[in-house]
Amino acid sequence: MSIWRTLLSLEALNAGAGGTLMQPLGIVFTEIGEDFVRGTMPVDERTRQPYGLLHGGASVALAETLGSMGANMCVDAARYLCVGQEINANHLKSVRSGSVTGTARPLHVGSRSQVWGIDIVDPSGALICVSRLTVAVIPRPQTPP
Secondary structure (H helix, E strand, O other), rough: OOOOOOOOHHHHHOOOOOOHHHHHHHEEEEEEEEEEEEEEEEEEOOOOOOOOOEHHHHHHHHHHHHHHHHHHHOOOOOEEEEEEEEEEEOOOOOOOOOEEEEEEEEEEEOEEEEEEEEEEEEEOOOOEEEEEEEEEEOOOOOOOO
16 A cells, blocks of 8 residues: 655656756666655765765765655645654665665654655665654745745
8 A cells, every 4th residue: 555645756756856966966766666765876976985985975865865755755745845854874884886775664654744764775785874864744835926
């Protein structure tokens, strides 16, 4: 059974990348399941730290991108907006090249807050980062006429 209230297509999710952090980091949504959102990010000069390893901040950006989009698809988008309140990450293994894949799944979907767990793996499937994102569910601001 699907958890989505405002389901967007992969094409729509990826079309929204322009002018956001997704674009320079190369984050791409790749799959939407019944209860998860998945995406990839390259490990290259855009996402590595000075020692040649995947930057922890880039992993967190991937995690928040996936979790935030999942959270927003769990609410009535005409009435509500989900915004990040807190995120944490544990970096478990280093990656120097290739790409990483993140999968975001809800741990709690409430009317005022949501908590999402995001696992990021390398191409072999080894877990490199686990993250937890808490979002606030707020009334969508009304745009002036």
